Amino acid sequence: MHDIRAIREKPDAFDEGLRRRGLAPRAESLIALDEKRRAAILSLQTAQERRNAISKQIGVAMGRKDTVAAEDYRAEVAGLKATMPELEAAEREAGVALDAELAAIPNLPLADTPDGKDENDNVEIRRHGAPPDLGGMNKPREHFEIGEALGLMDFDVAAKLSGARFVVLKGALARLERALEQFMLDLHTTEHGYVEVSPPVLVRDAAMFGTAQLPKFEEDQFWAVSGELLRPLSDEEIALQDQLDAQTAVATRLSGVKSGRFGLIPTAEVPLTNLVRESIVDEKSLPLRFTAGTLSFRAEAGAAGRDTRGMIRQHQFRKVELVSITTPEQSRAEHERMTRCAEEVLKRLGLHFRTVALCAGDMGFAAQKTYDIEVWLPGQGRFREISSCSVCGDFQARRMNARSKGTDAKATRFVHTLNGSGVAVGRALIAVLETYQQPDGSVAVPDVLRPYMGGLTRIEAAR
Numbered sequence: 085m086h087d088i089r090a091i092r093e094k095p096d097a098f099d100e101g102l103r104r105r106g107l108a109p110r111a112e113s114l115i116a117l118d119e120k121r122r123a124a125i126l127s128l129q130t131a132q133e134r135r136n137a138i139s140k141q142i143g144v145a146m147g148r149k150d151t152v153a154a155e156d157y158r159a160e161v162a163g164l165k166a167t168m169p170e171l172e173a174a175e176r177e178a179g180v181a182l183d184a185e186l187a188a189i190p191n192l193p194l195a196d197t198p199d200g201k202d203e204n205d206n207v208e209i210r211r212h213g214a215p216p217d218l219g220g221m222n223k224p225r226e227h228f229e230i231g232e233a234l235g236l237m238d239f240d241v242a243a244k245l246s247g248a249r250f251v252v253l254k255g256a257l258a259r260l261e262r263a264l265e266q267f268m269l270d271l272h273t274t275e276h277g278y279v280e281v282s283p284p285v286l287v288r289d290a291a292m293f294g295t296a297q298l299p300k301f302e303e304d305q306f307w308a309v310s311g312e313l314l315r316p317l318s319d320e321e322i323a324l325q326d327q328l329d330a331q332t333a334v335a336t337r338l339s340g341v342k343s344g345r346f347g348l349i350p351t352a353e354v355p356l357t358n359l360v361r362e363s364i365v366d367e368k369s370l371p372l373r374f375t376a377g378t379l380s381f382r383a384e385a386g387a388a389g390r391d392t393r394g395m396i397r398q399h400q401f402r403k404v405e406l407v408s409i410t411t412p413e414q415s416r417a418e419h420e421r422m423t424r425c426a427e428e429v430l431k432r433l434g435l436h437f438r439t440v441a442l443c444a445g446d447m448g449f450a451a452q453k454t455y456d457i458e459v460w461l462p463g464q465g466r467f468r469e470i471s472s473c474s475v476c477g478d479f480q481a482r483r484m485n486a487r488s489k490g491t492d493a494k495a496t497r498f499v500h501t502l503n504g505s506g507v508a509v510g511r512a513l514i515a516v517l518e519t520y521q522q523p524d525g526s527v528a529v530p531d532v533l534r535p536y537m538g539g540l541t542r543i544e545a546a547r
Contacts, residue, residue, distance in 0.1 A: 101192030200443025226463030263536035283355035352405035473504030
């Protein structure tokens, strides 16, 4: 969420940031909406002040027994009270209109984010390792060919259960998925200083709004509504809802929610980042570092026809997430650190990968700067994203009203938030299968995973 005061102060800089995103200028129209909001606030305040002043005059007039003046004052107060609801509605509508526009605008890129329109303009930063020697195999197999030949990866049964973009893993592959997640969590908690969290995977609209899944990406989420909460809200509940904090109210109005709805998380970024929502954090405790291994759910609304075979793009998948909450001074260094933590996972697994800086036109909605880590998939013969690490500045914190306060500081300030995959478990499984495939159809288990696999060194066809 953007600060309208910052836009008023530096409209040209704001529009330049949008231009780098490939978007049209918006500062002038946003300032016009803000002027309308400020005028509505002034009208309401003027009416309230006049009402209060006249109310005092009633007592003065009665004290001098001037009933005519007292009645005139009462009439004016009554008239002002009658106009109050209209003025309050105008103020509320002007605020919602401005918030709606601000909430739909992506974060602005940092100065060192590369310029560009799409993935073709991303910049490679570094590369680790080399493509594996697969023992003279003429055509490395893709992960789904390997898994299906082993009899341990079943897309047909998954389709009967849930439809397309689901998979059933069995036996050693199910254990391999679990081993990967446990290995990642152990690495991040014991060596990288992250605190493991087991969060809910169902969250309210306000949490989705806080991390900017709402309102722009509503169609990409899976939504669950219980029978009890599906009923219309009562007048009392609506009144209570209007008393909620500004961020929650904005999220509710913008998403059009009139019933109790929960969203299945697209990533643990949502609950982990929202751990500090509507709070003031002692800056001595920062940075806060959280990690979680959870199921994640994505509708993939815009992915029709893409990666239709295999596990690359699933509706349900497992993912280990990294989230940091920092001061503004810490966030840039924390971004580099987080990226190195994610890279270490792939190094320990013996996988070939590269790290690229995304250009301004290819970044996610909430990001100021993003590094993507792309792992080499021999079966596809190309790099594919396995982790995305982003610094968001105070963009999400404003939506969550998450602040911090120093020991000697007189005022609070918004925290900075960062998130990254540490890493996507399903894609790590894909990379392991394709990198460690053997000519006889089996798959070698990377050394680092063998303790998690009960000492198993090779995955062979089910019998």
